[in-house]
Structures are given as C-alpha cells and as structure tokens.
Amino acid sequence: MHADPFFLSDVAGFLGGYFAFLAVMNGIFALVLWRSYGQTGRALVWTVFAGAMMILSSLALSGSPSLVPALPDGVRGLVNTLSGPVLYSLGTVALCTVLFVFRSFFVRPMVAWTLFNAALVLMGLSMADQNFALIVMKPDNVPIVGLVFLLAFFTWVATKQAVVNDERIARGEPPMEKLDDEKVLVWPDLVYTELICMVAVSAFLLVWAICLPAPLEEPASSVKTPNPSKAPWYFLGLQEMLVYFDPWYAGVVLPSLVIFGLMAMPYLDFNKAGNGYYSIAERKFAYLTFQFGFLVLWITLIILGTFLRGPNWNFFGPFEYWTPYKVEVLNNVDLNQMFWVNWLDMPLPRAAVDAPWYSRIATVLLRESPGLVVLGLYLVALPPVLAVTIFRGMFVKMGFIRYMVMANLMLLMLSLPLKMALRWTMNLKYIVTIPELSLNF
C-alpha cells in the first residue's frame, strides 16, 4: 500500500506540518505543566513526546516511501477485514458504554489529553494511507473531522462538570454552579459576546472557504446519480436510517418523532433534580436516553455515512479502496416471505387479479398477519409489560398518559437499532410489507 510515491510526496508537506504542530502543542503543554503547576515529572514525559513528534515530522517531510511514518500494512489490512456495519455499530456502543461507566477516570485532564494525542497521532499515521487521506482530506469532510474532535471535547467538558458535581452532591455539598451564581445582563454582556463571536466566525469561515473551496461536481441530471450519492453531512444519519426503513418511516415519521419527542420532554420529565447544574447521577435515565439517541443513533451514523460508506452505499473499511465493483450480497427477505414460504412452506397468499376489493384487503391482511402481530405486540403489548416490570417506578410517578407517551417514543426510537440488528442477523427487510399502498415498516 506504499505504492504511490506521488501521493506520498504530496502529503509529506502536510504531515510534516501536522506532526510539527503536535510537537509544538505538547511542548507548550509541558512548559505550562512545569511552570504553572510544578509537575516536573509529567512535564518531562510530555517533552519527550514532543521530541518524538518532532522526529516524526522530519521523517514525514522526507517524503520517501520508506521513511514517512505510517501504520503497518498488516494493521491496515486487519482493520479493513474486521470493519463492517455490525462491528462498527456494536463497537461504538461498547466504546460509549466504557466511557460512561469509567467516566470518573476519563474526565481526568491528563487522561483526556493522552487520549486526544493518541487520536491525533493515529490520524496522522493513517493519513499516509492514500485511501484514508482521500476521504478524510476531502474538503467536504474536513469539517466532519473537526466536528468529531469538537464533540468529544464538549462532551468531555460537560461530563467532567457532572462528575465533579456528583461527587460534591454525594458529600452533601452544593454543586459548583450554585457556588458562583452571579448573573450577568443579556445586554450588553451576552449580546456583545455574540456579536464578537459572529464577526470572528464569519471571518474564519470566509478564510476557510477561500483556502479549502468546496469541490464542484458534475451538472445535476435526473437520470444520472453520482456514485456514491451522499446527503449533506448533517443528514447522513438520516440517510443511514433510510437503508433500513421505508422512506415514509425513516424520512418522515422518525424525524418528526425526534422533534416531537424533544418538545414533549419537559412534560414527560418528572425529575426535578439537575435543574441549573450538570449532573449524571441524579438524572441517569434522562442522560442515558439522550446520549444514546444523540451520540449512538445520530453522530456515529453521520461518521459511518461520511467515512465508511462508499460506492453503491457499500461499507468500506477506513483503508479500503472505494471500488464501485465491490460485491456484497445483501439478500434481504420480508417477514411475510420468511413466515409463509420459509417456515410454513406455503406460497404467499395472493389475491386473484379480478378479485373484489374486500377480498384483496383480506388477502393483504392475511399475508401481513405475522408482521402486524409482531408490531402490535411491540407497540401495544410491550408498554404495559414494561410498566409492571422495569419501568414500574416511572409508571407510578408519571401516570398513565405520560407513561404511554414516553414508552411509545422510547420504543419507536429503539426500533432503529432493533431493525438494524434484525437486518444484520436475519437479513430481514421489512416486518410489514404492503407495497400496494407503499406502506412498509
């Protein structure tokens, strides 16, 4: 994979600057540690790290295939063969779980800084791979790389404050936000800040747009679709959802439910704790539900759609060449087919062409009866079952209507990961299939 020397000489300048930047950043960090915090030992470690980055920078600047720092071919091949939608989704869920469970460890500044540097170095080493660099350095995708780091940073800040507050609350002290609740005025304090931010961000975007112009594609045509055809980055999670659902459900119902659910939140939330300060321990259910919906069901799907979906919307490993001829058999079967044909060994119930309308409806209902039963059990029978089991306490506090709204929103949200899992494990396409009405679930 070191094949292309032209590519390497192109990317050498960038990588040299990139590693030099890492070196300078860590040098400053070590200096601050030493002068302001007096942590000489740690400062020494980070100085050594900065020196290593300096060496990588000079190696990268050489531009020679044997010297440019890169991940070994074996590692890249292994990553490519291992990665797939199943591993990616399960891996992100597992990663988020680990980060959540051991959050009091990960919020330590030194741990976070180490992880941040590890991610940056890993990215720098991967960048020497042409396929990886082609996708990550595409002007469209640069902001998404930035988004990943920004999101990680802000999640870290909020989690850190929540962890500190939780520890204080456990000791019986008030949360940090209550100690310093000095209020400032909207005008001028807030409005001035916003004005300055607006000017600064506009200037930044202007410079960015000039330095890294968005690439133009071929003229639009109704009979020619670019391959792969990608939505704007913020809709890539939606596009990924559409792989598993009918357009009306993934494109209309689920996004509306996201908005409706966010609007309903204040009315569903009976937990008065955590008002005005960060806390995880006091609002575990709310926190976990939101972070699962946002980080796992939205952000990771955006990253998946941006970096790992290639031509024909096939899944490609991060170091894999995006060939439109990749063969990936996804022979999907509807539930009615599975039930009637595979399990009962009968043909699908099918109405005669000249059958009256009521007989056609009856046939469709009969054909879809397994799916309708599954759907009914899921949406109608499951909430009461949950109410007397794991959501017993919430049901008592919320009352019937609020509980039912909450439970149904929750189940509809979970329908996405469930459907994804069913697609991977059983090759299930749709649970209910009524193509006569363009209605599928």
Next chain:
Amino acid sequence: MADKKKMSVAEILAAARAADGGAAAGAAKADAGEEPASPAAASPKPVPGKPAGAAKPTGEAKPAAGGARPSVSDILAMARGNKEPGATATKPAAEPKAKPAAAAKPAAAAKPAAPVAGGTKGVERDTASILAAARGGAKPGPVSKAEAPPRPAAKPKPAEPAAAKALPRVVPLKPTRAPLAAKKQDAEGEDRRSFLQIATGSFLAVGFTALSVTTGLFTLGLARFFFPNVLAEPPSKFKVGFREGFPAGKVETKFVAQYGVWVVNGEFQGQQQIYALKTVCTHLGCTPSWLEAEQKFKCPCHGSGFYKDGINFEGPAPRPLERYAIRLSDDGQLEVDKGRSFQEELGQWADPASYVNV
C-alpha cells in the same frame, strides 16, 4: 436571595427615587404639616409614620421595609392631596363646567389611598403598582416623582391648572358633528357615490364579486399553464430499434441518458421477453446503475439492488422496478411508451402491453 447582590426592579426604582428624592422628601415633609386636611391623610395607619417614612424609602430601601414605608399610591395621594386645595381654589375661578371633574378628583385621590389604609398593600412598589397608582389619578397627566416636587412650588400659578382643566371642555364639542349624518339623510338618492351601492346592494357585494371573479380567472389561467402549447421534452413514445438489436440476456443502457429507460431482453417467470424498465429506484427515486459483472441494478443512494428482471432483492427498496409499455410497431421496430407504467406488485406485469415476446 437574602443578600443584596441582586436588585429587583422595585429596588432599582427605589434607588432611582433616592437620587432625586432629596427635594421630594423635603417637599413631602413640608407637606406633612398641612396633610391632615386632605382626605388621604385622614386614613388611620400611615399618619404617624409618614413624615419619617416619606424621607426614608428614598434613602435606604431595604431596612425600612419593616417600618412605616408609604406605598407609591400613598405618595401620589399625598402629592395630590396637598395639590388639591390649590386646584380647588383655582377651580372656582375657572368655568363652572370644570367642576364635575374637580368633584371627581378627590374621589379618585381617595380611592388609591383607601386600600393603603387597609394595610397589606402598603409596601408594594413594583412598576405595576406605580403605573396603576399613576393611572388612578388620571387628571394631572404624567405623575412621576420628578414632577412631584415642582408642583407644590407651582401652586401659586393658577393659570396653568386652569388651562389644563379647560382642556376637557373641548371634548363635549365633538358631538356637534352629528348634523353630518342628518345631511346625509337629506341627500339620499342624490349622492353620486351611492350609485353603485344602490345598483348592487352594497359595497361589500361589489368587493366580493370582484374578488371572486379575479380569483376564478386566475385559477383558469393557472390551469391553462399546465397545458403548454409546446413541450420541450423528448416524446413519451419512441422507437428503440429492431428486436435483433437486443440479444438474449442483454441490458441496453444507451437510452438511460435521454429517456430514462433500460431495454432488457431477459427472463421473467420462465418466459423470455423484452421489456423496458424505468430507471427510478422504488425506494427514493435515485437512478441505479447496471453492474454487468454482477448482473444486477444497484442504487448508489441506499444500496438497493434489483435483479435483471427488476425484482428487488437487497437493500431497502420495497418493490420491483416499474416497466413501461412496449410493443412492436408497424415497421417492425420496438416502441416504448412512457405514458403507461406497470407495477409487478399489482400484478400488472402479466399485461401483454408490458413486454414483447421473443
């Protein structure tokens, strides 16, 4: 809340009052001497505390809260109370017509004072109550603390209040416009302007008739817009060549760019036929591409896949690709008609218009 970090609006107002309150307080204190004459001061509670209270709230707002702190309405009542004698004194000099107003005044002044005497409301000084109190004594116009002190000083000037009192007299003059209506009654039938009204019933009817006629014409024009004289589109019926040009198993992709159709010589349910597939994915309408090596149509948007016969087998597409009508025309060429389409899930592929037998 207990510390004084945050100032409420009321306290800000109190502080503002403190700034210009020196004079006001002095004036109020001086007034206190003649106060017993006014009806407001006759109220039982505030009398003893008032002279001190009037000076204090302007000074330190908080600590005085417990003590005798007059409400805004109290202060206003006081200000009014000691202005009243002056005003009434000047009034007789003015016209007798102003009298009812003057008579109403003491009542108005007494009204805000009464609840104060009642007790609990005494310490309220939020903006709403200031406004309410100011509105209560409507006559003197804008009653603000800034204006309050000059007033007693202006007492000796009788001309100004008199002028102010004279103002309301203009208002009763207005009804004298009544003769206009009477004139109109006289002119009935002669006015040119009422011609249309007489002719059609009412102006409203004219307006709505015009509106509905315009809307109707606009709708008709809009409907016409959908049937243009010239269509800049390729014809919906077109010839694709002789049957011999489509050997068995071939998917002809050269008509995609212009017509959006694949002409396929393939097998469907054990029957070799030539059919025209519409190049629109049944999931969300992208154009799939024909992958010769894998013998399938594959959509680049969400990965839907279709067999050569158009049947969906992978990805999210819920139903097979659609067919266009195809037939053998009189000159022996195949002719595709995009005006009609056939859907497999509705059983329409059995229609002989949807294929040509090989």
